Amino acid sequence: MPTTPLKTMVSETMKNCGAAAKLDDEGGLAVISPVTGETVAQLPEHSVAETHAAIARANEAFRKWRLIPAPRRGELVRLFAEELRKSKENLGRIVSIEAGKSPSEGQGEVQEMIDICDFAVGLSRQLYGLTIATERPGHRMMETWHPLGVVGIITAFNFPCAPWCWNAALALVCGDPVIWKPSEKTPLTALACQAVFERALARFGDDAPDGLSQVLVGGPSVGEALVESEKVALISATGSTRMGRIVGPKVAARFGKCILELGGNNAGIVCPSADMDMALRAIAFGAMGTAGQRCTTMRRLFVHESVYDQIVPALKKAYASVSVGNPLETQALVGPLIDKTAYDSMVTALAEAADLGGVVHGGEREQIGPDSAYYVRPAIVEMPAQTGPVTRETFAPILYVMKYSDLDDALEQHNDVGGGLSSAIFTTDLREMEIFLSAKGSDCGITNVNIGTSGAEIGGAFGGEKETGGGRESGSDAWRAYMRRATNTINYSTELPLAQGVTFDI
Numbered sequence: 001m002p003t004t005p006l007k008t009m010v011s012e013t014m015k016n017c018g019a020a021a022k023l024d025d026e027g028g029l030a031v032i033s034p035v036t037g038e039t040v041a042q043l044p045e046h047s048v049a050e051t052h053a054a055i056a057r058a059n060e061a062f063r064k065w066r067l068i069p070a071p072r073r074g075e076l077v078r079l080f081a082e083e084l085r086k087s088k089e090n091l092g093r094i095v096s097i098e099a100g101k102s103p104s105e106g107q108g109e110v111q112e113m114i115d116i117c118d119f120a121v122g123l124s125r126q127l128y129g130l131t132i133a134t135e136r137p138g139h140r141m142m143e144t145w146h147p148l149g150v151v152g153i154i155t156a157f158n159f160p161c162a163p164w165c166w167n168a169a170l171a172l173v174c175g176d177p178v179i180w181k182p183s184e185k186t187p188l189t190a191l192a193c194q195a196v197f198e199r200a201l202a203r204f205g206d207d208a209p210d211g212l213s214q215v216l217v218g219g220p221s222v223g224e225a226l227v228e229s230e231k232v233a234l235i236s237a238t239g240s241t242r243m244g245r246i247v248g249p250k251v252a253a254r255f256g257k258c259i260l261e262l263g264g265n266n267a268g269i270v271c272p273s274a275d276m277d278m279a280l281r282a283i284a285f286g287a288m289g290t291a292g293q294r295c296t297t298m299r300r301l302f303v304h305e306s307v308y309d310q311i312v313p314a315l316k317k318a319y320a321s322v323s324v325g326n327p328l329e330t331q332a333l334v335g336p337l338i339d340k341t342a343y344d345s346m347v348t349a350l351a352e353a354a355d356l357g358g359v360v361h362g363g364e365r366e367q368i369g370p371d372s373a374y375y376v377r378p379a380i381v382e383m384p385a386q387t388g389p390v391t392r393e394t395f396a397p398i399l400y401v402m403k404y405s406d407l408d409d410a411l412e413q414h415n416d417v418g419g420g421l422s423s424a425i426f427t428t429d430l431r432e433m434e435i436f437l438s439a440k441g442s443d444c445g446i447t448n449v450n451i452g453t454s455g456a457e458i459g460g461a462f463g464g465e466k467e468t469g470g471g472r473e474s475g476s477d478a479w480r481a482y483m484r485r486a487t488n489t490i491n492y493s494t495e496l497p498l499a500q501g502v503t504f505d506i
């Protein structure tokens with residue numbers, strides 16, 4: 001491959017991360033940067049046989065790692081956070097190169113890794129079980145939490161590293177080795193993260209077994225080998241609902257555990273009492289940020305008829321003026337789409353919306369850099385009703401706007417789609433806010449008031465319902481998915497009373 005400025009940047013940044021692997025292996029996996037559409041590396045792919053060998057190594061590691069005290073396991077994650085801090089800029093740049101994110105978003109993703117590591121370090125001293133009142137005299141009942149086993153982590157292109165770390169940081173303090181199958185579109189970020197992790201391992205010393213954290217480069221076939229292996233206790237898979245429909249049943253068929261973090265079709269509701277300036281900014285970031293390629297991107301907006309003419313023209317103006325450009329060379333807020341397929345799906349959705357009576361503003365392709373790069377002006381579409389493409393996730397910056405007159409009707413429509421990830425209401429009316437958060441309100445895993453749908457913090461449990469898969473990761477008590485629970489009953493009396501008063505005399 002001839003050298004170009006971007007390829008030079010890739011090899012220098014990888015070297016700075018400590019991942020000076022051979023990036024130019026002809027015949028391997030082509031890594032294409034959406035920034036220019038050029039191939040910036042060719043990597044060897046792991047075979048299914050190598051995947052099985054990695055699983056065996058990880059199971060060997062589990063036998064040792066599960067016996068290391070959890071606070072000591074936390075020390076490894078603490079060291080990893082230190083190494084991440086040192087590598088934040090370089091890792092962020094690799095994210096920008098591979099996923100096309102702005103520098104601030106690329107580094108924000110690395111900050112999210114640091115945050116979850118800090119959280120996990122504290123957690124390593126708080127893997128609490130309950131003591132439970134028992135009905136039998138002279139008995140004590142409690143639950144204990146033990147390491148689960150090997151965790152297979154499959155991730156999507158649009159968040160090339162943070163979701164790995166949400167899983168890995170918790171899994172490692174919980175006593176579980178991890179195997180990471182990153183998106184075939186963003187393997188460099190994974191190799192760079194692994195190199196940074198290995199620096200932490202070197203500082204940690206001999207307590208850490210070989211095979212504690214491994215990366216497998218490749219496409220769905222490598223993921224499938226992980227998914228189908230009975231030696232992988234938990235599969236945590238982030239990606240499209242299409243992928244989840246394949247992965248979920250396969251893991252269930254072998255009684256494995258599964259965390260599914262799948263697609264969303266996130267919506268906002270703008271009520272008459274909303275702070276319009278705040279709503280405008282939150283909607284603009286939530287819908288256009290990361291070029292609409294966040295699982296939490298706002299894709300639908302219900303606006304009360306009394307404020308429609310106030311907020312929709314302001315949104316249209318913001319859409320027409322937002323800066324679109326190369327994230328490595330400009331301060332543009334909107335970067336490229338990942339590839340031509342993403343662009344084609346946007347064109348198809350907009351044409352379908354127009355056929356259904358939608359009025360499309362924006363959505364044109366912007367000629368930035370070579371033909372192989374796909375930049376678009378975000379699109380805002382005024383729809384007469386929630387039909388056609390409005391009901392599904394198109395992974396591109398399209399916001400469908402609809403008018404409502406009654407909040408209960410808006411809520412019905414809000415919940416009447418497959419995705420159940422994130423949602424937001426913009427209101428200063430206490431009743432509207434509480435209804436949105438109540439049992440008859442939003443049916444999503446994330447329900448926000450006066451902030452957008454994207455940009456979750458690691459302290460809360462992250463995930464969604466329905467076609468989003470039902471998984472929860474990151475904060476709150478998400479750690480429990482990485483451990484197995486044992487209920488222990490101890491009889492310290494001289495009698496043997498049976499539960500429920502059952503008698504059995506011999």
Ligand code: NAD
Pocket residue numbers: 154155156157158159163181182183184218219220221222223224227238239240241242243244246247261262263264294295296393395421463464468
């Ligand atoms: P994708 O489903 O194409 O791929 C995701 C990952 O799954 C990749 O690593 C891929 O190789 C792997 N994969 C695909 N088929 C597989 C199979 N049969 N068996 C095992 N592994 C398989 O998704 P993508 O295009 O990379 O990412 C975009 C999608 O991910 C969007 O739908 C987005 O909403 C979703 N997403 C969800 C979350 C969340 O937390 N809910 C976060 C990020 C992205």
